[in-house]
Amino acid sequence: MKRILNGNEAFAYGALAAGIDFYAGYPITPSTDVYEFFEKYGKDYGVKFVHASSEVSAINMIMGASIAGARALTVTSGCGFSLMQETISYMAADFVPSVILNVMREGAGLGDIPRSQGDYNQMTKGGGNGDYHTIVLACSTIKDCVEFPSIAYELSEKYQNPVIITYDSDIAHTKEIVEVPIRIKNDINKLSYTLTGNINNNPKRIQNIYYHDSDYNNTLKNKYELIEENEQRYSDYFTEDANVILVAFSICARICIDVVKRARAEGIKVGLIIPITLYPFPKKVFEKINNCKKIIVVELNILKQMRMDVEYFTKFKYEYYSINSMSTCETVLDILNFIKEHK
């Protein structure tokens, strides 16, 4: 069935299609549409809904439900996402799957609610205490919002690690026509590591202190090596013959698609790379580049957070430029002019 949905609503339908059983959350702009969706319609689809007393409570309920085999979801933004970090760190260390949507807010502290991509470092470098990563999927279209929840649950259950889905508030509130997939029922008994009670005289434990297991470090290390090897995802447009390559995700990626179209119409060889997984960073796509000398990273944060990753993973061998601000998107023409000036 086709519907006109904004990013948040599309995400909610995507989560239903992924088979979620449990939602716990706390309202925060600009992610509240998802909360309201499950508050209103959750029971129609058999999704258990809890008004948690805080984001801290919400994420811990998600952890409990995930341990019980559920496909559990919480959705938040900015400061709410920060409050969840302790338990996200626990889940990564405990090999507990889960999916969290972070609709990014602007700035640090309370910040504000316009489009922004300032949580890039927090999401891709861990965010909580200790040695861990979360897989991060960034949506650039409303179609992505529908499709990524299913991918996220599969990845989180495969690697037993939390997966963050993210986009900015422009994607959250942009409406597009999308195909809404059919809801699939999750089987809470399908995973071998789900806690069911000690039935076979072999007690299972969810823990991250292993007083007696020296192999735990290696197990954890292998998990992230496997993820980095196998799960790099990206979209690339006209990169093979490009002289200049743009790198952007979420709302910036949509603008850059138009930049590429216009530049190509004018005979300027511009390409675009859209990282879909922010972690693991899709460094493989840069290995396909031939003629490019210049990389322009277009992002919505003042610290050039993604540019640091781009420089590092391309081994500092290009000329790098940034088009960035905290929450103001440059127009297609502005970016095109920037390319012409730096040709």
Added chain:
Amino acid sequence: MYEMLCAGCGHRTAMMILDEIIKEKNIKEKIIMALDVACCSLLIDYVDYDAIMCAHGRVLDVTKGYKMMRDENIVISYMGDGAAYSIGIEEMIHSARRNDAVLAIVINNGLYSMTGGQVAPTYVGANVNAGVNVNVGVNVNVGADVNVGANVNAGADIIRPIVVTNVDTEGTKLSEPVSNDNNIGFKIENIIGNLPISYFARASITDKENIDTAKKYINTAFDKYIKSGGFNLVELLSPCPTNYKLKPVDMVNVINNGWSKVYKIGEIVNNV
């Protein structure tokens, strides 16, 4: 049994009570232990049940999430007083408000034990003379940091960061434990007693008589939880001789003669 714990530790007694009840009821296959961090988490290597080590103070949230997905299981939410009444008080209140299906055991020893005996909100002190007379110490300068007399024989000063308004002359030790003063300790019944919970009882786990009582209360909590869910909490006044720097037998006297006067023992809330 539970050899990682200190001599005289209350966790051992509490776990042995739970083990007995679970064996008697033959419900081992349904049990999920949701454990808090620190000393509680030491148990995870010993219990013969599926177990979760939760983040500090978040046991009741994890319990809620699990129990909503698998109602047939019995989740024992096992935590210390720091987790239950300090960092996790919000979870405690809201779980009680919702009357969630909870079977909670709180080990209350008034201290953060794993980190070396810093005082918790539940702290009432342990002045002991020759292991008999117990002083619930209250040396107070109102408005300043309060030095509650926990000068045990071994001489450990504990600074309590909470102003207690029951003023005694400086340096004077009370010869009788203060029993009616609501400003001593932190009584969870004052917070959740009027919420629509199923059951709250408090016992001490010191000697045979008290342990039998504790077992009776925990049994009642199990029965109510299995029959109709609801919020069931049993608090156990529990010895920590290591951090009070007492012999285990003196610690028993502190609890029997001191804490038990401050914290009411018995079935305090028992709703149908």
